Amino acid sequence: MIVRIGAFLVGLFFAGWLLVSFIIGAVSYVSEPPAPTAEHEFHLTPKHVSYSFDGPLGHYDKQQLQRGFQVFKEVCSACHSLKFVAFRDLEALGYNEAEVKAIAKNWAIKTPSVDPATGEASSREPVPADHFPKPFANNVAAAAANNNAIPPDLSLMTKARHHGTAYVYSLLTGYQEQPAELLEQFPDSKTPGGLHYNPYFPNLNLAMAPPLTADGQVTYDEGQPEPTVDQMAQDVAAFLTWTAEPKLENRKRAGVAVLFFLIIATGLAYMSYRNIWADQKH
Amino acid sequence: MSFPWANEYTPKAPLMQWIDQRLPLPRLVYNSIGGGYPVPRNLNYFWNFGVLSGLALVIQIVTGIIMAMHYGANELVAFATVEHTMRDVNGGWLMRYAHANGASFFFIVVYIHIFRGLYFGSYKAPREMVWLLGLVIFLLMMATAFMGYVLPWGQMSYWGAKVITGLFGAIPLVGEPIQTWLLGGFAPGNAALNRFFSLHYLLPFVIAGVIILHIWALHIPGSSNPTGVDVKGPQDTVPFHPYYTAKDGFGAGIFFILFALAVYFAPNMMGHPDNYIEANPLSTPAHIVPEWYFWPFYAILRAFTVDFFFIPAKLLGVLAMFASILLLFFLPWLDTSPVRSGRYRPTFRKIWWILLADIAVLGYCGGAPAEEPFVMISQIASAYYFAHFLIILPLVSAFERPDPLPGSITEAVLAKHGEAVDTAAVAAE
Numbered sequence: 001m002i003v004r005i006g007a008f009l010v011g012l013f014f015a016g017w018l019l020v021s022f023i024i025g026a027v028s029y030v031s032e033p034p035a036p037t038a039e040h041e042f043h044l045t046p047k048h049v050s051y052s053f054d055g056p057l058g059h060y061d062k063q064q065l066q067r068g069f070q071v072f073k074e075v076c077s078a079c080h081s082l083k084f085v086a087f088r089d090l091e092a093l094g095y096n097e098a099e100v101k102a103i104a105k106n107w108a109i110k111t112p113s114v115d116p117a118t119g120e121a122s123s124r125e126p127v128p129a130d131h132f133p134k135p136f137a138n139n140v141a142a143a144a145a146n147n148n149a150i151p152p153d154l155s156l157m158t159k160a161r162h163h164g165t166a167y168v169y170s171l172l173t174g175y176q177e178q179p180a181e182l183l184e185q186f187p188d189s190k191t192p193g194g195l196h197y198n199p200y201f202p203n204l205n206l207a208m209a210p211p212l213t214a215d216g217q218v219t220y221d222e223g224q225p226e227p228t229v230d231q232m233a234q235d236v237a238a239f240l241t242w243t244a245e246p247k248l249e250n251r252k253r254a255g256v257a258v259l260f261f262l263i264i265a266t267g268l269a270y271m272s273y274r275n276i277w278a279d280q281k282h
Numbered sequence: 283m284s285f286p287w288a289n290e291y292t293p294k295a296p297l298m299q300w301i302d303q304r305l306p307l308p309r310l311v312y313n314s315i316g317g318g319y320p321v322p323r324n325l326n327y328f329w330n331f332g333v334l335s336g337l338a339l340v341i342q343i344v345t346g347i348i349m350a351m352h353y354g355a356n357e358l359v360a361f362a363t364v365e366h367t368m369r370d371v372n373g374g375w376l377m378r379y380a381h382a383n384g385a386s387f388f389f390i391v392v393y394i395h396i397f398r399g400l401y402f403g404s405y406k407a408p409r410e411m412v413w414l415l416g417l418v419i420f421l422l423m424m425a426t427a428f429m430g431y432v433l434p435w436g437q438m439s440y441w442g443a444k445v446i447t448g449l450f451g452a453i454p455l456v457g458e459p460i461q462t463w464l465l466g467g468f469a470p471g472n473a474a475l476n477r478f479f480s481l482h483y484l485l486p487f488v489i490a491g492v493i494i495l496h497i498w499a500l501h502i503p504g505s506s507n508p509t510g511v512d513v514k515g516p517q518d519t520v521p522f523h524p525y526y527t528a529k530d531g532f533g534a535g536i537f538f539i540l541f542a543l544a545v546y547f548a549p550n551m552m553g554h555p556d557n558y559i560e561a562n563p564l565s566t567p568a569h570i571v572p573e574w575y576f577w578p579f580y581a582i583l584r585a586f587t588v589d590f591f592f593i594p595a596k597l598l599g600v601l602a603m604f605a606s607i608l609l610l611f612f613l614p615w616l617d618t619s620p621v622r623s624g625r626y627r628p629t630f631r632k633i634w635w636i637l638l639a640d641i642a643v644l645g646y647c648g649g650a651p652a653e654e655p656f657v658m659i660s661q662i663a664s665a666y667y668f669a670h671f672l673i674i675l676p677l678v679s680a681f682e683r684p685d686p687l688p689g690s691i692t693e694a695v696l697a698k699h700g701e702a703v704d705t706a707a708v709a710a711e
Contacts, residue, residue, distance in 0.1 A: 003615045004676050010609075011672025014602055018665035021588040021595075022658055029654050056547050083366045152559075156365070159550060160558035202568065244558075247368070247375040254376070257548025262542055266535025273528040280520060281695050282323045 038189040042182050044174070044199040046166035051238060057256070059249050060242055063096040068239025069093060069230045075211050076154065076217050077109070081134040081147060084155035085243050087127040092246060095278055100128050109133040147194045149207035158237070159244040165237050167200065172233035174200040175210040285504065285670070287516040289318045314501060318667040320519035321526055322507035324695050328402075329505070329526075330533035331395040336493065337534055338388035341541075342531050343486050345381040346430075349374075353433070355479035357472045360435035361560045376616065379549040380541075385427050386552045387541050389575035392420065401634050403510055403622030408503045410614040415496040417610055419489055424576070426485040429478040431573055436557030441570045443470040443478070449583070452597040469563060508621030509694045511687055518691040547678035569651045577648030578641050582667065584652050609671050616671060626685040629678050633670060640666045 052061040067258050069090070072082070086105040095103065110123035111133045126133060135151075136142035142150045156163030178197040183190060191197045195205040215228045242248070291312040293299045312318040322353055353369050354363040367374035377629050396416070399405055405413035428446060432439045447470070451461040466473025487672050504513060520526075544551065550572060572580055586599035609616075622632045641662050645658035688694035 002614055004618075007609070007612060007616055007672040007676065010605065011668045014605065014668040015665040015673070017588070017590055017598065018585055018661045018668070021586060022661035022665070024588050025654070025658050025661065029658065034654060084369065086364070089369075096419060116660055156558040160555050164555065250545055251379075251549070255542060258542045258546060259539065262535060262539045266532065266539060269528070269532040269535045273532040276524050276528040280323055280525065281699050282325075282520075 026210040036185075038182055039187040039203055040197055042179070043184065043202065044170070046163045046200060047173075048168040049166055049169050049234060049237075051165065051234075051241070053238070053241065053248060056252060057249075058252060060092075061238070063224065064235050064238045065093045065242050066095075067224060067227075067232075068237070068242075070220070071218050071236040072154075072214075072239055075232075076236065077132070077135065079135055079151040079208075081136075081151075081155045082132040082155050082243060083134060083153050084131065085246075086129060086131045087126060089246060092242070097128075104128050104130065107133065112137075147207055147282055151208070154240055154243065156244045158241045159188060159210035164244065165241045168240055169233050170200040171198060171206075172210075172212055172236070173230055174198045283546060285320045285513070285516075285519070287519075288313070288320050289521060292314075292349075293300060293316055314497065315527070316523045317521040318503075319501065319522040320513070320516070321505050321522050322513055322518055322691050323520045323525075324507050324509065324691050325505065325526070325529075326508050327533065328394065329507075330530055331391050333530045334391040334533060334537050335388065335395055337537065338384060338391055338666070339486065339493070341384045342381065342388060342488075345377045346483075346486065346710075348377045349381055350483060353479075355433070355476050357435060357475050357561070360433065360475060364434045376545070379545045382553060383541065383544045383549060385430065386573070386575065387425070387537075387544070388423065391537070392423065393575070396420070397638065400423040401631075402506060402508055403619075403624065404506045405614045406617065406622050407614065409500070409506060410689060411499040411502075412496060413614060414611060415492055415499055417607070419492050419496060421607065422485055422489045422492065424490065426482060427573065427575065429482040429485075431557075432475065432478045433482060434557060435475065435561045437559040437561055437565075437567050438554050438557040438570070438572075440470055440561035440563065441567055443474060443571055446572075447474075449600045449603075450493040452594065452600045454597070470561075506622065506693060507622060508625065509688055509691055510626070511691055511694070514690045514692075548707040571649055574645070574649060577646070578644035579606060579648070581644040581648035581656075582606050582664045584648070584657065585660040585664040587661075589656060595608055601669075606664075606667060609668075613671065616676050617679045619674065619682060621685065621687065626687055627682060628685060629682045632676075633674055633678060636666070637670050640670070 022211055052058060052064070074202045087100055087107075090100050090103060091097070104126040107126050109132075111130050113122050113124040114120070115122040136145065139150050158168055161167040175196055175198050178191050189204075191205045195207055197204060198206045212229045212232050215226070217229075218227050218232055220227045245251075288385045291302070291309045293302050293308060298308055309318075349367060350364060350369045352374060354360060364378065367378055369375075371377075399413065399416070428442070443465075447461050447464050450464060451457045453460060462468055464474075465471070466477060507513075554571065555574075571577070580603075583599040583603040586602060589595050591674055608629045619627060620629070621627055624634055643663045644660060644667065647656045647663065650656040688697065
């Protein structure tokens with residue numbers, strides 16, 4: 001009885017005060033409805049784009065990954081690091097050992113090292129075992145060279161955003177003039193100097209200048225699609241999906257085999273369950 | 283075993299006789315999960331979820347131990363070692379995805395297990411101790427899951443740790459020293475990461491220990507059943523093995539199929555993208571949210587927006603969040619109805635469904651940003667949550683007129699199959 005009286009009082013307190021809080025909140029919500037924000041009104045969810053690796057049986061298109069890697073190499077890698085990926089991993093894109101070795105050797109950024117004779121800091125040509133070297137020595141250098149915004153590492157970018165692959169594609173193709181109706185509605189929300197309007201970016205104004213500006217900015221090999229901005233954006237988004245999830249193909253392939261096994265095993269388990277219970281009503 | 287008709291263990295093989303005389307471990311196994319444990323014959327599929335919870339714990343321990351072999355509990359390398367596991371360790375991606383999704387599946391099966399107990403009155407006499415120990419396991423699980431989520435040292439790990447330990451900062455006078463003491467610093471850092479890793483490795487084994495007590499306490503009265511009517515005689519029961527081992531085997535198969543679908547085809551569905559960004563104390567995520575299984579409690583925490591005279595709203599939220607779980611410890615004494623099963627309690631059954639919907643709403647609001655209308659909705663839903671357990675349920679159990687109960691489990695089973703009970707035969711047995 002003591003328990004129930006105590007419980008009743010505690011319940012009355014919590015529930016009562018929550019209702020009081022609700023009424024206070026509701027009154028202020030009605031009297032001063034929250035003002036709409038430019039982010040809320042003009043932010044867009046990523047555009048849909050379909051890929052070979054969608055769906056339960058999807059797999060990477062190696063030609064596309066190689067094209068995407070080319071875009072990364074010639075455009076993105078000037079500012080963005082790819083620190084969790086090693087050159088050796090590129091063999092998954094269809095390059096052979098010699099090609100990977102050459103890619104590493106000729107990479108524009110060198111791997112930090114130590115001079116074996118003097119012990120002083122120096123640099124050397126990357127080898128396949130090295131991870132992609134970072135374009136800036138440290139965050140201070142990265143911020144100083146980029147209008148105070150540090151270019152994020154791209155290794156996991158497509159897993160670090162909602163609908164990551166579509167997000168990367170949409171962001172790269174989404175740069176535009178700030179709409180007139182935005183400025184009409186929110187005169188204070190003019191894109192500040194040094195930033196760039198992009199409706200796919202959460203706060204609409206992005207420090208990164210449009211990286212893909214002209215068709216043919218990257219020259220694709222013969223037999224490949226035209227390097228339009230849209231095509232390059234699709235390809236580099238596919239490449240970054242691979243860098244974030246290099247085991248995607250192993251995972252889906254293993255998943256199909258595991259499911260096949262489990263469905264048979266569960267079917268057998270069900271039959272043995274029915275068999276054992278055959279003489280029992282339940 | 284408390285049932286006089288339980289089978290006596292009689293080892294046939296000489297080796298088993300030899301072992302049983304010196305260490306009666308075979309006898310213990312036989313009496314707990316073997317042919318020597320009589321179980322009501324009418325258990326439905328919701329009774330599979332106890333075994334499935336144990337299975338989920340085993341998956342977590344096995345995958346976790348393997349992950350720990352490749353993990354570095356240091357703020358400088360933690361994130362990178364997890365990525366190393368994902369990329370360079372053979373099968374590492376499978377261990378990590380199984381562990382991350384395994385936590386979610388553990389909570390899914392435990393929540394179903396708990397709601398089954400709520401519906402069928404499994405917390406009532408004589409099984410109060412089973413319920414109380416189960417709640418202890420639930421609290422330990424929450425602590426373990428929270429600390430485990432910090433280990434990858436992503437953005438949500440860091441800021442989640444900061445918010446949750448910040449709750450202790452709401453305690454008057456001693457709050458901030460306690461928070462600093464818990465973290466080993468003023469903000470989450472290497473000290474916090476190391477102790478979380480140490481405890482995250484320890485607590486699952488504590489959970490395993492409490493599970494043994496939970497099952498021990500269960501075996502004193504024996505399992506409950508969907509009618510809530512006590513076992514009257516041997517015709518009401520079947521031996522656990524092979525009847526329920528076979529049924530649990532099938533249940534485990536279904537569990538593994540759903541688990542495999544998540545791990546192999548949607549491994550990041552239940553995670554938050556921000557945790558693939560390395561922890562950065564200088565950049566606060568737009569919305570800090572815990573994992574989905576904490577959302578109802580997070581909604582209760584954030585529902586308190588108004589100070590109660592001298593008590594700040596934040597402290598009220600913290601008290602309410604802890605109270606929302608602690609009140610479950612009093613449930614066996616709040617629900618005074620002599621009828622266990624919701625099947626024979628028409629009003630109770632309705633408020634059980636309302637509670638389920640209420641907690642779903644709380645979960646949705648807890649995962650949403652702390653904006654209107656979600657705060658207002660969670661205030662109403664939290665108010666109902668407390669009112670349900672502390673006011674409505676005691677009143678319902680006092681005034682409700684339950685439906686007539688079946689005379690026995692066998693009678694209920696035969697009625698389901700459209701047969702009358704041969705009372706003479708039952709009496710003769």
